[in-house]
Amino acid sequence: MTSNETQASNTIAIYDDRMTAIVDPDATLQKLADGAVHTEGSVYLPKDESVVYSDAHDNRLLRWSAKDGVTVLRHPSDYQNGNCLDLDNRLVSCSGGLRAIIRQEPNGEWIVLVDRYQGKRLNSPNDLVVKRDGSIWFTDPPYGITEPNQGYGGEQEQPGSYVYRFDPATGVINAIVTDMLRPNGLTFSPDECTLYVSDSSAFNLPDGYHYIRAYDVVSDRQVANGRVFAVIDPGQPDGLCVDEPGHVFATAQDGVQIYTSEGTLLGKILVPEVCANITFGGKTGNRLFIAAGHALYAIDLKTKGVK
Ligand code: MG
Numbered sequence: 637m638t639s640n641e642t643q644a645s646n647t648i649a650i651y652d653d654r655m656t657a658i659v660d661p662d663a664t665l666q667k668l669a670d671g672a673v674h675t676e677g678s679v680y681l682p683k684d685e686s687v688v689y690s691d692a693h694d695n696r697l698l699r700w701s702a703k704d705g706v707t708v709l710r711h712p713s714d715y716q717n718g719n720c721l722d723l724d725n726r727l728v729s730c731s732g733g734l735r736a737i738i739r740q741e742p743n744g745e746w747i748v749l750v751d752r753y754q755g756k757r758l759n760s761p762n763d764l765v766v767k768r769d770g771s772i773w774f775t776d777p778p779y780g781i782t783e784p785n786q787g788y789g790g791e792q793e794q795p796g797s798y799v800y801r802f803d804p805a806t807g808v809i810n811a812i813v814t815d816m817l818r819p820n821g822l823t824f825s826p827d828e829c830t831l832y833v834s835d836s837s838a839f840n841l842p843d844g845y846h847y848i849r850a851y852d853v854v855s856d857r858q859v860a861n862g863r864v865f866a867v868i869d870p871g872q873p874d875g876l877c878v879d880e881p882g883h884v885f886a887t888a889q890d891g892v893q894i895y896t897s898e899g900t901l902l903g904k905i906l907v908p909e910v911c912a913n914i915t916f917g918g919k920t921g922n923r924l925f926i927a928a929g930h931a932l933y934a935i936d937l938k939t940k941g942v943k
Contacts, residue, residue, distance in 0.1 A: 647906055647935070649891075655903030658883060658894060659937045665907065668925075668932045669706045672698065673785075675927035676875075677719040677729070677763070680917025687917065687925050688727065689932055690716045693785040695733070700932055710746075714738075715780055715787045718763030718821075718875070718913070722804075723770050730761035732780030732787035737761055737772060737802060750802050753809050756793035758800075760786065763821045763875060763913070767828060771856065772802045773812070775819035775833065782840070799833055801856065810857050817844055821875035821913065825897065826882050826942045829853050832865060834873035834886070846872040848886060850899075866899045875913030875927070879939040885924070887911035892926060905935055916941020 647665045650656065674693035681688060686701035690713065697710035697719075710716065714733035722728050727740040728749070735758045736751035749772070751758055760780025765773050777797045780787025799813035799822065813819060817837035824831055831851045837844030847867045851859035866873075871889025878884055882897040891907040892914055909929025917923050921940040926933040 649904040649906055650902075651904075652900065652902040654896070655894065658879070658902065658939050659905065659935070663905075663935055663937070665905065665926075665933055665935050668934055669698075669700045670931045671706070672696075672930050672932075674912070675929065675932055676717050676912045678875075678913050678915045678925045678927040678932065679719040679721060679727070680915050680925060681721070681725075682917070683725065685917075685919070687915070687932060688719055689913075689925075689927050690719060690729075692717050692732070692912075697729075715760075717761070717780075717786070718774070720764050720766055720772075722766050722772070723768075728764060728766065728772060730764055730774060732760040732762070735760050735780060735787070735790070737764065737774055739804075749804055750807070750809055753794065753798075753800065753811060757790075759792055759794055759797060762819075765823055767824065769856070770803070770805060772804060773799060773822060773824075773831070774802065775799050775822055777818040777820060777836070779818075799831075812857070812859055813849075813851060813862070815862055816849060817841065821873060821887065823876040823878050823884070824853070825878060826880060830897070831859055832876050832878075832884055834868075834876055836872035836874060838872050848873050848876065848884070866893075866895050866901070868893065871910060874911065877914050877916060878942055879916070879937075880942055881939065883939065885914055887914055887926075887928075892924070907933060 672691040676692040677690040695712040697713040718730040759778040798811040820836040821834040835845040838846040850865035874887045884895045892905040911928040913927040
């Protein structure tokens with residue numbers, strides 16, 4: 637612990653008094669489900685109050701609800717990783733195995749939306765977010781190629797690891813962010829004027845990064861003013877999300893770290909396993925679901941996620 641940190645409870649570490657407006661210092665972390673190899677890609681489904689999440693290293697897609705516990709939705713899942721809902725509440729997901737963005741249709745079938753850029757195969761989409769205009773923004777690091785438990789291997793065809801914008805209405809795909817090593821989790825500020833992207837390259841590159849970059853969203857096709865928003869320690873940042881006031885929630889080795897939109901660390905939700913992804917949910921949108929290690933956790937907050 638650093639000198640400017642106070643430990644409010646076993647779960648909440650406070651670095652700045654503003655943290656107490658986000659979470660009760662005595663809030664408790666609940667473990668909802670266990671037994672996965674490596675959980676990822678948590679997304680909340682309001683229609684049945686469930687959480688769909690990936691067991692990304694065991695090639696499975698899982699579902700948890702208070703009523704049913706854990707059920708297996710897909711096995712194999714073609715190394716599904718990040719999951720999200722589109723504007724029609726369909727699941728859209730990153731497939732590290734198919735090296736594609738996929739979507740579940742109303743009949744339950746999964747279809748490939750996009751798997752190429754400029755005629756070459758994508759690396760292995762990792763995480764995604766749907767913007768209010770319906771476009772899908774996703775990261776494309778090569779982990780499904782380089783890591784045997786995240787995809788089916790193969791040759792990398794893209795010259796780099798980019799953040800793409802794909803418009804399912806037109807089929808147009810554009811590379812938006814091209815200056816990162818291993819873009820991973822991503823999210824927009826509540827006004828969608830800022831794009832935040834994790835770079836997890838320190839995971840397996842000696843000179844890699846473990847920071848979050850922020851970009852000004854200039855247009856549908858362009859971002860500008862890329863800068864380091866926050867350096868994440870310990871570990872690397874993975875999944876990201878924001879709450880209504882614009883705080884940035886970042887997964888890290890020690891839990892979920894919470895930053896102001898200026899990049900000041902307010903505090904941490906300490907989790908006993910390495911955190912990979914987070915999503916807001918619950919009846920009133922103030923429950924944070926955390927995919928970490930072998931498990932799915934939840935904690936109630938005083939703040940809500942962005943719709
Ligand atoms: Mg990820």
